[in-house]
Amino acid sequence: MGAVAIPLYIPYLLTGKWILGAFLCKLWLVVDYTMCTASALNVAVISYDRFLCVTMAVLYCSLQNRHSQTVLRMAMVWILSFLLYSPAILLWDSIVDYTYISEGLCIAGFHYNYYFLLVASSIDFALPFLSILFFNLSIYWNISKRNRKKRQSSLRLFSGVKGDNSGPHIAATNAVLSSAQSAMEAHMREKQRILKLSKDKKVAKSLAVLVCIFTVCWAPYTLLNSIHAACHGYCIDYYLNEVTFWLLWMNSAINPVLYPLCHKQFRKAFLKVFIQICLWKTEG
Template identity: 50%
Template sequence: GEAYPMGENRRALQYGHFSSSTSVFLAVLMTLLVLATVLGNALVILAFVVEKSLRTQGNFFFLNLAIADFLVGGFCIPVYIPYVLTGEWRLGRGLCKVWLVVDYTLCTASVFNIVLISFDRFISVTRAVSYRCQKGVTRQAVLKMASVWLAAFLLYGPAIVSWEFIAGGSVVPPNECYAEFFFNWYFLMTASTVEFFTPFISVTYFNLSIYINIRKRNLMRAGQPASMSTRDCEMEMRHPKVAKSLAVIVCVFGLCWAPYTLLMIIRAACHGRCIQHYLYETSFWLLWINSSINPVLYPLCHTNFRRAFNKLLCPSKVKVQPQYMEQKC
């Protein structure tokens, strides 16, 4: 039968219609995003090499997030850049499938890791005593990290690989690369609930609970020095700074993911006829921008991470003024 229903054998994503100057400008922007994403997350990964004190259960969740975001910048975006600039997928259907599976898995893993980090922070505040007793990477922590990757793959991977065989044919033209369920509203709505709506509600709940708990503690202490259960910066801040820090985490996550999720669902419902392409494409890039923001948003709020970054970026300053650097953190 007809493999490309409703005239979808045209260029679905409408790329490749840029002037030379626009193409150069876009190429520079995308290259800068790749560099920012790779270097930022590489710094987080290297921090675990230079700073042994980072190798705690909670901090390994940051490592898990950094690995996912590093691969987004190192593989997913570079493969996509020629597709944007030329308007054609020239790497074959096999690599298209691989790229889609990896991209969907990594982006979803990034989201799930953010939920895991927020949950870990929540436990560190609400169950401070038991959390403080945990040292290193426990078996439970390893299982959580592995579960993130397994769940991220299972959400989209099997569908990407097997959809056309179950449906009896492909709806993707030979010179294009997008998932077979690109216009399937029911599947996307279900997947989006797991990938964005539920995580967003969870992250909001965990961070709001952290703020409320810290606020109650500080009120009870009536200005007395606090006994810290972790070395997280948010535990060392007053009521306004805590609120600002946690609000930024929730808002950045929402702003990066909500536009894409909503436009993807609407686009699928109207089969791409009611959403301007540039709006959808802009929302799509916000997902990858989130991977470049995460290294700044999460690890930099921790004393040990900042110390490790100082060792990597300013080794001479650390050697000359170790006590100052420690106090600054």
């Protein structure tokens, strides 16, 4: 996004006129809409991944070795992101005989079509947002349920220890050893559950940050864009619309920083890429 869309937009912003030709205009719009949509869908995919990790740990572990699943998800995100807007960007002028777009502007032909934007916004914002909301609520419900079980287990363990101490005598040595071994195993299982719960809480918190930033960056743009289309741009201040536009781009810039907080695999992947770049520069 920062390497392609923003550099082409800066001259347009400063001059108020697109001077790079029709081909680059179409290319810029395709890249911009595709990348922004992919950014939103990626947040939904990450939320789904974290949902599986927290609520279906066994299934999640079995899927970790299936790289084809990851490749398929990534491919589906980019294909859907491209198909949502790009055909309309490229073919709108051929399908619709009239246009509201003035000369010197580089905006999509559907920019003022309220019905198209309503449907598209439902897919690139509302659908990911509802999915993310469902996954996050499921994660928090799962963690709350495990917290309650943890408290109940601690109470039962305390009651059991107290009951054993109140007895007058111990019957046999092997019974004592068996009881101690069982208690140790129960303690280790409880410790593992506590560690897993603590890890999942960190995942939930980092995911909540990602979701909040996604909502703050996307909601104003989606709302104003729909209103802008309904009134053909006459009821929305230009600078306010520009702020929401840059806010949307900011989300794409922030996400690569936030992704590693939600998944250690992202940290490993980014570190691997960083090392490869350093080695390439050293060899060069």
